Amino acid sequence: MTTSRLTSFTDGVIAVIITIMVLELPVPKAPGTAALQPLTILFVVYGLSFVKVGIYWSQHHNVLQASKRVNGQVLLANLFFLFWLSLIPFVVRWVGEAGITRDTVLAFGVIMLLCTLSFALLLSALLKANDEDAPIVKAARRGRKGQITILAYLLAIGAAFLWPYVAVAIYVAVACMWLVPDKRFERLVD
Numbered sequence: 100m101t102t103s104r105l106t107s108f109t110d111g112v113i114a115v116i117i118t119i120m121v122l123e124l125p126v127p128k129a130p131g132t133a134a135l136q137p138l139t140i141l142f143v144v145y146g147l148s149f150v151k152v153g154i155y156w157s158q159h160h161n162v163l164q165a166s167k168r169v170n171g172q173v174l175l176a177n178l179f180f181l182f183w184l185s186l187i188p189f190v191v192r193w194v195g196e197a198g199i200t201r202d203t204v205l206a207f208g209v210i211m212l213l214c215t216l217s218f219a220l221l222l223s224a225l226l227k228a229n230d231e232d233a234p235i236v237k238a239a240r241r242g243r244k245g246q247i248t249i250l251a252y253l254l255a256i257g258a259a260f261l262w263p264y265v266a267v268a269i270y271v272a273v274a275c276m277w278l279v280p281d282k283r284f285e286r287l288v289d
Contacts, residue, residue: 102163105177109163112181113156119188120145120152123195141195144207147274148191151211154277155184155218161281165235166225176224180217186210204263205256211270212252219245244281248273 124145127134135142159180163169190210194203222239229235255269 102166102169105169105174106160106163109159109177109181110156113152113159113184116185116188117149117152120148120191123188123192138195140198141191144191144194147271148187150274150278151214152184152187154274155180155214158218158277158281159221162222162225162235162239165233165238166229167233167235168228169225170228173221173224173228176217176221180214180221183210183213183217187214199263199267201259201263204266205259208252208256208259208266208270211273212249212256215245215248215252219249242281244276247276 124141125138127138187210190203190207194207197203222245225235226239251269251273255266255273258269259266
């Protein structure tokens with residue numbers, strides 16, 4: 100089975116996730132920019148989540164572009180990844196409405212960690228589905244960003260219990276780390 104159908108399906112689901120996130124942003128009833136001030140936290144968490152979903156979309160594109168084939172295990176791993184990704188709009192709304200609290204920041208971190216772990220599971224399934232000469236196998240051998248991300252999220256989840264803003268800073272740092280282009284997959288596919 101080729102990767103094109105899985106790519107199209109995932110692109111559609113991610114587009115829906117982003118659409119749901121933006122539709123959750125309430126329109127202020129009062130005129131003027133002062134009416135936006137109570138929504139500041141919601142806009143910040145929306146922006147961070149939009150970046151995170153965009154990074155996952157980009158990484159998903161890269162790993163499938165570098166893969167020659169997918170199988171049933173890959174399809175299930177992809178659904179598992181999309182399940183956790185689909186919970187991001189819920190946690191965005193919760194943080195936006197309740198504010199930066201221990202529980203909301205903890206929930207955000209747990210969802211981000213589960214997205215990362217499920218993406219790692221998807222990557223593992225893709226590596227098993229492809230031969231040793233596939234570009235994904237060569238590219239996946241290098242790089243430590245995924246491991247650093249998992250450790251950072253575990254640290255942030257622990258920090259959320261006492262210092263929610265420290266956890267938020269870690270979440271932002273992880274997003275910034277992934278904004279630096281990862282050329283491993285692009286070089287092998289071009």
